[in-house]
Structures are given as C-alpha cells and as structure tokens.
Amino acid sequence: MTKILAVDDSASMRQMVVFTLQSAGYEVVEASDGLLALDAAKSGHFDLVLTDVNMPNMDGIALVRELRQLEAYKYTPILMLTTETAGDRKMAGRSAGATGWVVKPFNPDKLLATIKKVIG
Amino acid sequence: MSIDLSQFHAVFFEESFEGLDVMENALLELQPENPDSELINSIFRSAHSIKGGSGTFGFISISEFTHILETLLDKIREGEEQLDVDSVELFLQSVDCMRTMLEALQAETEPDTTRADQLAIMFQSILTGASAAEAKGLDVPATGASPVIQESVLPGSDSIPDSLAGFHIEFTPEADMLKGGNDPVRMMRELATLGELTSTPDTGALPTLRDMQPDVVYLNWCMDLHGDMPLEDVQEVFEWVEGECDLSISRLGGSADSAPEVMPSNVAEAVDHAPDGTSTAATKTKADEQESAKPIPDAPKTASPAKPAPAPAARAGKAESSSIRVGIDKVDSLINLVGELVITQSMLGQMGGSGEVITDDHIGNLREGLVQLEQNTRELQDSVMRIRMLPISFAFNRFPRMVRDLSLQLGKKVRLELRGEQTELDKTVMEKINDPLVHLVRNAMDHGIESPNVRADQGKDETGTIVLNAFHQGGNIIIEMIDDGGGIDADKLVAKARANGIVGDNEQLNQEQKLDLLFAPGLSTVEQVSDLSGRGVGMDVVRRNIQELNGSVDIDTELGKGTTFRIRLPLTLAILDGQLVTVAGQTYIFPLMSISESLQIDEKLVNNVAGGGDVYNLRDEYIPILSLDSIFGLRTEPLSYDQSLLVVVEAEGMKVSVVVDDLMAQQQVVIKSLEDNYTRVPGVSGATILGDGTVAMILDVAGLIGLAGNQKTMAAGEIAGSAA
Numbered sequence: 058m059t060k061i062l063a064v065d066d067s068a069s070m071r072q073m074v075v076f077t078l079q080s081a082g083y084e085v086v087e088a089s090d091g092l093l094a095l096d097a098a099k100s101g102h103f104d105l106v107l108t109d110v111n112m113p114n115m116d117g118i119a120l121v122r123e124l125r126q127l128e129a130y131k132y133t134p135i136l137m138l139t140t141e142t143a144g145d146r147k148m149a150g151r152s153a154g155a156t157g158w159v160v161k162p163f164n165p166d167k168l169l170a171t172i173k174k175v176i177g
Numbered sequence: 178m179s180i181d182l183s184q185f186h187a188v189f190f191e192e193s194f195e196g197l198d199v200m201e202n203a204l205l206e207l208q209p210e211n212p213d214s215e216l217i218n219s220i221f222r223s224a225h226s227i228k229g230g231s232g233t234f235g236f237i238s239i240s241e242f243t244h245i246l247e248t249l250l251d252k253i254r255e256g257e258e259q260l261d262v263d264s265v266e267l268f269l270q271s272v273d274c275m276r277t278m279l280e281a282l283q284a285e286t287e288p289d290t291t292r293a294d295q296l297a298i299m300f301q302s303i304l305t306g307a308s309a310a311e312a313k314g315l316d317v318p319a320t321g322a323s324p325v326i327q328e329s330v331l332p333g334s335d336s337i338p339d340s341l342a343g344f345h346i347e348f349t350p351e352a353d354m355l356k357g358g359n360d361p362v363r364m365m366r367e368l369a370t371l372g373e374l375t376s377t378p379d380t381g382a383l384p385t386l387r388d389m390q391p392d393v394v395y396l397n398w399c400m401d402l403h404g405d406m407p408l409e410d411v412q413e414v415f416e417w418v419e420g421e422c423d424l425s426i427s428r429l430g431g432s433a434d435s436a437p438e439v440m441p442s443n444v445a446e447a448v449d450h451a452p453d454g455t456s457t458a459a460t461k462t463k464a465d466e467q468e469s470a471k472p473i474p475d476a477p478k479t480a481s482p483a484k485p486a487p488a489p490a491a492r493a494g495k496a497e498s499s500s501i502r503v504g505i506d507k508v509d510s511l512i513n514l515v516g517e518l519v520i521t522q523s524m525l526g527q528m529g530g531s532g533e534v535i536t537d538d539h540i541g542n543l544r545e546g547l548v549q550l551e552q553n554t555r556e557l558q559d560s561v562m563r564i565r566m567l568p569i570s571f572a573f574n575r576f577p578r579m580v581r582d583l584s585l586q587l588g589k590k591v592r593l594e595l596r597g598e599q600t601e602l603d604k605t606v607m608e609k610i611n612d613p614l615v616h617l618v619r620n621a622m623d624h625g626i627e628s629p630n631v632r633a634d635q636g637k638d639e640t641g642t643i644v645l646n647a648f649h650q651g652g653n654i655i656i657e658m659i660d661d662g663g664g665i666d667a668d669k670l671v672a673k674a675r676a677n678g679i680v681g682d683n684e685q686l687n688q689e690q691k692l693d694l695l696f697a698p699g700l701s702t703v704e705q706v707s708d709l710s711g712r713g714v715g716m717d718v719v720r721r722n723i724q725e726l727n728g729s730v731d732i733d734t735e736l737g738k739g740t741t742f743r744i745r746l747p748l749t750l751a752i753l754d755g756q757l758v759t760v761a762g763q764t765y766i767f768p769l770m771s772i773s774e775s776l777q778i779d780e781k782l783v784n785n786v787a788g789g790g791d792v793y794n795l796r797d798e799y800i801p802i803l804s805l806d807s808i809f810g811l812r813t814e815p816l817s818y819d820q821s822l823l824v825v826v827e828a829e830g831m832k833v834s835v836v837v838d839d840l841m842a843q844q845q846v847v848i849k850s851l852e853d854n855y856t857r858v859p860g861v862s863g864a865t866i867l868g869d870g871t872v873a874m875i876l877d878v879a880g881l882i883g884l885a886g887n888q889k890t891m892a893a894g895e896i897a898g899s900a901a
Contacts, residue, residue, distance in 0.1 A: 156357055
C-alpha cells in the first residue's frame with residue numbers, strides 16, 4: 058500500500074489530511090513538526106511526504122532540505138501545504154527540493170487529485 | 178469523495194483558541210523596542226495556522242481577517258515594518274476580536290464582523306503608510322495567481338475563451354529536474370488526462386549507455402495536445418517546474434508565424450489570437466470520461482486516532498467545553514493498569530474455579546490476590562482521576578493580559594508572577610475557580626497594590642508584585658494569591674462592620690474573625706466603589722464559590738506589606754473526604770471540610786428558644802441544633818441528647834449543629850449524582866456506595882440549613898431563628 062507521511066503542526070489540518078488520505082486507501086503516518094517527521098522518515102519508508110511550511114522546531118522547508126540529504130528520499134515526491142500568498146516561500150520550498158505544493162485552503166478532493174499527480 | 182469537514186471543527190476551534198492564547202502571551206512578553214524574533218515567529222505561526230484552518234474549514238470571515246494580520250506580522254518578521262506599543266495593542270485587540278468571532282462560530286452563529294472590519298482598516302492604514310502599493314494587494318487576499326504567469330500580456334487571452342483545438346508544447350527539462358521529485362513522465366501523464374497527447378522525444382542529447390546517469394534528464398519533448406482545455410490547466414501541469422525547464426506553449430491551429438512570448442524566467446508561453454466557438458466537443462467528452470473513470474478506492478472511513486499535541490504550553494480552552502485533551506501517557510498508564518487488573522482477576526478466578534477442598538494455602542493465596550486487587554483498584558482510580566486533571570496554567574494564563582490591561586487602566590505598575598503552573602487540578606474545579614481568582618486578582622490590583630508614588634513614598638519598589646502560586650498539599654491543591662500592597666486594615670473592617678450592623682457594638686473579635694468579615698455580605702472597605710471591584714459581586718461570592726467546591730479560603734495580611742489569600746481545594750469533585758455518621762440506623766456523610774468540630778452534648782448548654790427549636794451554647798456562641806430525624810422524617814422518638822453527639826458544621830458563613838447517633842470512620846467516598854440517577858433531594862448533595870454495598874447519602878449542609886427554615890443571616894453571636 059502506498060505510504061504517506063503527513064506533517065502539520067495544526068491538529069485539525071492533520072486530522073483532515075489523515076482522514077482524507079486514509080479514506081482514499083493510503084497508509085498514513087502523521088507528525089506534528091519537522092523534527093518528528095524526520096525521525097519518522099528515517100525509521101520507515103514513505104512513497105510521499107506531505108508537509109506544512111510553518112511549524113515549530115523544524116519548519117517544512119528545513120525538513121525538505123534534510124530529507125533530500127537522505128539517500129532514501131532523494132527522489133521521493135515531497136509536496137508542501139502552503140498558502141497562496143506565500144509565493145516566495147513556494148520558491149524557497151522548491152529550491153530546498155520540494156516536488157510541488159498544494160495550495161491552502163484546499164478541500165479533500167483537491168488534495169487527492171494533487172497527490173494522484175505525483176504518485177499515479 | 179465527499180468528506181464531512183465539520184467533524185474536524187471541534188479540533189480546529191480548540192487549537193485556534195490555543196493559538197490565540199499563544200499569540201496573546203507572546204504579545205504580552207514582547208518588548209516592542211527590542212522584539213525577540215522567536216516570539217514574533219510564534220505569533221506569526223499561530224496566526225498562520227488559524228488562517229489556514231479557517232480557510233480550509235470554510236470560516237471565511239476569520240481567514241480574511243487573519244490574512245491582514247498575518248501580512249503585517251510577516252513584514253515585521255522580515256524587518257520591513259517596525260513594531261511599536263500601538264501595534265502591539267492593535268494585535269491584542271485583534272486577538273480578542275478573533276476569539277469573539279470564533280466563539281460565535283463555535284456556537285454555530287454568524288460572527289459579528291464590525292470590530293474586525295474596524296481593526297482591518299487600522300491594519301490597512303499601517304500597511305498603506307509603509308507602502309501604498311503593497312497594501313493594495315490586501316483587498317484581494319487570495320487570488321491564486323502565479324506571479325510569473327501574467328495573462329494580461331497575452332493578447333486577448335482574458336477576453337476570449339480557450340476553447341480551441343489544443344496546444345503545442347515544447348518542453349526541455351533541466352538535467353537535474355528528477356532531484357526535486359518531478360518526473361517528466363508525470364507531467365505527460367497529466368497532460369494526457371486533459372486531451373489527446375502526441376509527444377515526440379528529442380534524443381539528440383542522449384549519451385552512450387556507458388556515460389548515462391540514471392538521475393539526469395537527457396531528453397526534451399515536442400508535444401501536441403488536442404482538445405478543448407483552458408490554458409491555465411496546461412500551465413498548471415508545469416507549475417511546479419517553473420524555472421527548471423524551458424517551456425513554450427502555443428495554440429494549435431493558430432497562425433504559424435506567432436512567435437512565443439518569452440517570459441522573464443526561462444518559461445515561455447504564447448497564445449495565438451484565435452476566434453472563439455471552435456470547441457471540439459468530442460475531445461472534451463473524452464477528457465471528462467477519463468476524469469470520472471478514475472478509480473476511487475473504497476476504503477473504510479475510519480477516523481484517525483486523535484493524537485494529542487505535545488503538552489501545550491498555554492491554553493485556556495472554552496469554559497465548560499465538553500471535551501478534554503488527554504496526554505497519551507495518561508491513557509497508556511490506564512491501559513497498563515487495566516491489563517494488571519485483568520491478570521489479577523484471572524488469578525482470582527482460577528482460585529475460585531478450583532473445586533478442591535479449601536486449604537490454608539488457598540486462603541493465603543486468596544488474601545494475596547485481594548491485596549493485589551485492592552492495589553490495582555486504587556491505582557486505577559488515581560489514573561482515571563488524572564485524566565480529568567489539567568495543569569493550572571489553563572486558569573493562570575488569562576492573568577498576564579488582565580494585569581496588563583488593569584495596570585494601564587489604574588495607572589499602577591504591577592508585575593505578575595506565576596508559579597507552579599504545572600500543578601494539576603480537576604477540569605471542573607478549574608473552571609469553577611476561575612471567577613473567584615479573577616475577583617481576587619482584581620481586588621489586589623484595585624485595593625491592594627498602591628499607586629507608584631505612594632509606593633515610592635513608603636520606600637517600596639514602584640512596581641507592585643502579584644504572585645499566583647499553586648501547589649499540592651495532601652489531597653488538596655493550594656492556590657495562593659500574594660500581593661505586596663498595602664495590606665488589609667482589620668480594624669477598619671470591624672468599624673465598617675459595626676456601622677453596617679454586621680457586628681454588635683460590644684462584640685470582641687480576634688484577628689481571624691476580623692479578617693473573616695471581609696467575606697461578610699454587604700461589606701466593602703473602599704469608600705469609592707470603583708469600576709473594577711465592588712460591582713456587587715463581593716468577597717462573599719468568592720467564598721461561596723470556593724465552598725461550593727468543598728474548599729476553603731484563608732487570609733494573611735500585614736499592613737503596609739501585603740496580603741496573601743490562600744485557597745484550598747480538593748483535587749477533584751468526584752471524590753469527597755467524608756465523615757460517616759449514623760442516625761436511626763442509616764449512614765450519612767458530612768463533607769469533612771464543612772465540619773468545624775464534633776462534641777458530646779452537655780444538656781445544660783441546650784436552650785429551647787421560643788418557636789420550637791433548640792440552640793446550643795457553644796463557648797457563648799448560640800448555634801441552632803438541627804435534627805436529621807425531623808428533617809428526613811426518620812424517627813418520631815429520637816435518642817435523647819445524652820445518648821447523642823453533636824456535629825458542628827459551617828456553610829455560607831453560618832454555623833449549625835446536627836445531632837447524630839454516632840460518629841463512624843472518616844473516609845474518601847466516590848460521589849454519585851442523585852440527580853442523574855434519581856432526582857434532586859433537598860438537603861442531600863449526592864450519594865455514595867459504601868464498602869458493604871449499602872448506599873449512603875452525602876449531606877448538603879447549606880441545603881440542610883435551608884430545610885430547617887433557618888435562612889436568616891446569622892452573624893456571630895446573634896441567636897439565630899429556631900429550627901423548624
């Protein structure tokens with residue numbers, strides 16, 4: 058089964074994302090900040106990482122940078138959950154190695170459609 | 178797939194209120210002249226989360242307002258905008274405003290946005306002052322327009338629908354595109370969902386197999402996409418790789434000489450001017466079919482387990498909210514204990530099931546098992562209780578803001594110190610102790626702490642200090658409110674009480690009794706009733722609230738030095754320290770807190786008052802005697818006084834004594850609600866089940882006094898009306 062790591066410090070967003078992904082048949086592991094996500098990523102393998110940008114301890118951009126340092130995540134699709142106004146941050150995420158982004162606010166359908174783009 | 182987003186609302190509200198608390202605390206801590214960037218970051222993060230969540234869950238009024246707030250915060254964070262006292266105030270007001278709006282939304286009503294609109298204008302003007310051009314963008318919070326793709330430069334594209342035969346795409350990815358996780362194959366697959374795609378790869382750059390690197394893109398493509406799709410959809414496919422490829426998109430079937438327009442980044446797009454109405458319906462249908470034919474996995478809709486956030490540092494939550502967030506460690510310990518209980522149970526079961534003759538060995542084992550069961554039960558009880566426990570910081574964290582606002586309003590300088598914030602307390606107790614604490618702190622600000630010049634004259638630090646301190650002591654939690662203000666003048670209290678007739682002219686009071694007058698109804702030592710305290714809700718209400726929680730409050734004060742209020746509360750409302758008594762063969766329970774003493778009756782001290790009731794002369798204080806026999810209609814012939822005992826109890830500032838046959842053990846009892854299980858019974862606050870399985874009533878002392886028809890205010894020394 059396709060395994061996804063969902064990272065967001067907001068519990069409601071995380072719940073929504075996790076619920077949506079699980080309903081669509083994905084296996085999901087959640088993390089509430091970048092550091093915890095990095096630990097989770099190291100202890101298992103994921104086919105996709107979905108991360109918020111603004112988070113305490115380690116933000117999404119730093120997380121992407123760290124993940125790309127790892128051999129196992131060199132080519133793994135990483136999507137950032139970001140707000141539309143944060144154009145500069147999209148770019149920062151890209152240069153850190155993110156594959157793309159899902160623009161907030163999004164609904165479950167849009168999230169799933171975007172995910173299908175990268176993991177087929 | 179349709180997912181009901183409202184199931185996430187409760188969590189959204191909870192975390193948003195938490196976020197507002199974080200913002201508020203950080204704002205209070207912030208020194209505008211020397212802002213700590215980590216604090217600003219945490220404010221920004223909270224605002225950002227609220228915005229993201231409210232947008233997702235459809236609370237547009239919140240997300241729009243937060244957006245403006247966030248814009249300014251972002252500029253401050255980037256150093257483009259300076260923070261000053263006024264903007265801190267503005268942010269604080271915004272926090273209040275958002276809290277009110279969120280509360281309205283939580284109650285499923287439409288929030289009033291008047292205040293938000295006013296604040297938004299103020300934020301706008303700050304932003305406009307800085308840069309008129311950038312502030313303009315605020316009117317359109319979320320357009321989603323990519324900064325690179327500006328359709329206005331594409332002739333006619335905004336007025337003419339893109340219903341054309343399709344697009345010609347030239348796509349040359351940069352060699353290391355794969356490293357970002359973007360695969361050209363993915364983009365082509367996506368294009369194929371839009372219409373009919375034919376692509377021709379250019380293999381000219383392909384090296385020999387020996388030199389080939391697996392993670393380098395050597396190919397580029399020329400593609401024709403046939404069908405009726407808007408330009409944006411095609412652009413969106415390449416959205417993530419802007420800057421990592423050479424891209425040109427042009428209309429199919431347009432004039433051949435239309436040169437692609439090259440954009441500032443190395444993305445090139447071009448659209449031919451073409452007549453409308455040439456839509457190819459057939460291909461459109463095809464694309465639609467593909468869309469709907471997408472497999473939708475039929476997965477079970479199981480909710481994800483709610484994972485608690487790592488120990489929130491600050492959170493007030495909404496009063497009386499019906500859910501509770503519990504640390505995973507508490508749940509784990511509970512599960513662990515239940516596991517042990519199951520083991521003990523099976524051990525005991527095994528013994529009971531062995532049909533042999535019972536030997537001493539068996540009995541020994543049985544005893545051992547029972548001891549273990551008792552221990553399991555006690556631990557389980559503790560663990561379950563801990564689930565309802567929250568750190569008192571939930572109650573304390575409203576005070577920094579309150580003290581700040583009040584000191585501005587009163588022109589006083591006050592520093593607030595919070596100690597023991599991690600001390601845990603039952604959630605219900607915490608909710609109910611809030612108002613008394615607010616009142617005490619307000620009083621201290623208003624009457625306790627002196628104005629800066631008075632303090633300076635007395636050689637004190639101009640800045641007064643209020644300390645809120647919490648700690649556990651025995652089975653109780655102690656909350657202290659300490660101020661270093663002027664102290665309470667006990668003699669002034671007495672004079673006032675005499676003037677109001679609360680205390681008799683010749684009555685002598687000790688220091689404790691004098692200070693106790695502070696809690697007497699209708700007494701205020703301040704001549705001028707201020708806006709803050711003295712609004713009718715007096716210290717008598719404070720004490721009553723505390724007593725309702727089976728708690729007590731003491732005062733220590735020293736003139737010129739300050740005052741300490743010490744509130745003692747049970748850790749939980751579910752368990753009561755009780756004194757078991759028997760009357761007419763029935764067991765009743767007094768809350769231990771309410772008992773001031775128990776004594777053997779000296780019949781010489783019993784006086785009959787005209788009207789029927791008896792009073793007891795307790796060290797020259799006349800206390801009405803209540804008989805449970807008559808109140809509950811137990812016996813027509815009660816025991817005589819010399820065979821009985823007298824329990825002196827206090828409630829709502831009154832003292833009464835109750836005749837009982839015998840005093841039994843003192844023990845903790847689990848309170849069961851009578852209202853839930855039966856109906857409300859006057860004079861009884863609840864029931865419990867004793868060790869032998871019998872039900873015992875827990876007496877409601879204040880209710881008993883009322884039942885006895887004894888509701889007159891009884892001041893010390895006054896002979897009260899008789900019992901019914």
